[in-house]
Amino acid sequence: MRRYKPKRKSYKTKKKKSIFRRRIFWLSFLFLLFLGGISYLILFFHFFQVKEIRISGNQKIAVANIENIINEEIGKKLIFFKTDSIFLVSLEKISKQLLEKYPLLAQVNLKKELPNILIIEAKERTPAGVWCRISSQFASQKPGEQDNKCFSIDETGVAFEETTPTEGLVIKSQVAPNSVTLGQKVIEESLLKSILEIQQKLSSDLKIWITEFDILSNERLNVKTLQGWEIYFNPKGNINWQVVELGLVLEKEIPIEKVPSLEYIDLRFTKVYYKYK
Known part of the structure; x- marks a missing residue:
């Protein structure tokens, strides 16, 4: 009886394909070449x-x-x-x-x-006026404080250059930061808006010309007239009504010849007060 001998299988080893013959290599190479070309165009092309x-x-x-x-x-x-x-x-x-x-x-x-x-x-920036920092007559100046320095301000209240008070709107403030840097907001926009409104109404409605606004507190604004007398406003109050009250007092209670003799008219309260020099 013959014995059965199984045939051995022969295995062939496949040769590895060279990387240079692989499609993915050339696609990657072309992509990097394209990317390099684009980068050169973006960064260095004249x-x-x-x-x-x-x-x-x-x-x-x-x-x-x-x-x-x-x-x-x-x-x-x-x-x-x-x-x-x-x-x-x-x-x-x-x-x-x-x-x-x-x-x-x-x-x-x-x-x-x-x-x-x-x-x-x-x-x-367009100058809306000149803003000056002044110290209270009772306050002593601290080291580093910028007393009596003036700056041009725009309509938002930002100081953008040093200047000297000349013509136009001049605002002096005792309610001010100890030091001011250019680009800093030195006066609230709402207060500046009230001041500009007062200036416009006094000149157009009552023919009263202003030389200076002094901010003494958040509720007291002194307005100096060209004739030398002053008007006290409450900037937090109704500006229109205060101007109306001023016009009524000047029309009904103060003779026109006595206006230059006025020291002040105070519009901050429910009743209007005034005083002669």
Whole structure:
């Protein structure tokens, strides 16, 4: 009887395909090549390097000063290569630096005009008046306090440059911070609005010309007239009604020839008080 001998299976080993013959390799290579080309175009291609900066709206701030801040942000180094790519320029960062550096600026609008132009539209603050810090006659000045310094303020109450009182709206305040930095709000917008309203109504309705507003407290505002007498307002009260009361007193109780002899008219209470010199 013959014995059965099973046949042995033979196994063939497959040769590994070279990486250079794999499709995924070439697809990855082409993708990286494409990505590198796009990166070069964005970062270093001369067509997208900032060539022109257009600045408008500035009157007091020199163009060169604005350009210096912008140029510091434009010029960048990537490894060993310098680039002025318009795509890397941070408009938000430039805007923040300009507003911090120049309190005179109320607003800055920046935009990119492809391929290589930056456009900056500046809006400088418009003076609404002059604000001065004054100390109370009974208060002693502390070290570091800025006594009797005056600043131009805009319609929001922000001090943006030092100045001296000349013509126009002058506001002196005993209710003020000990020190003032440019760009700081020194008077509440609502109070400034009341002051501007008083100035407008007195000049247009009653033909009374004002030289100065003195803020003595949150509820007392002294108004100095061109004739030398004063009017006491409560800025938290109804300004329209206080002006009406002033007009009625001047019309019915104070003869026109005696107006220059007035010391003050006090409108802060339910009853109007006045006093001659």
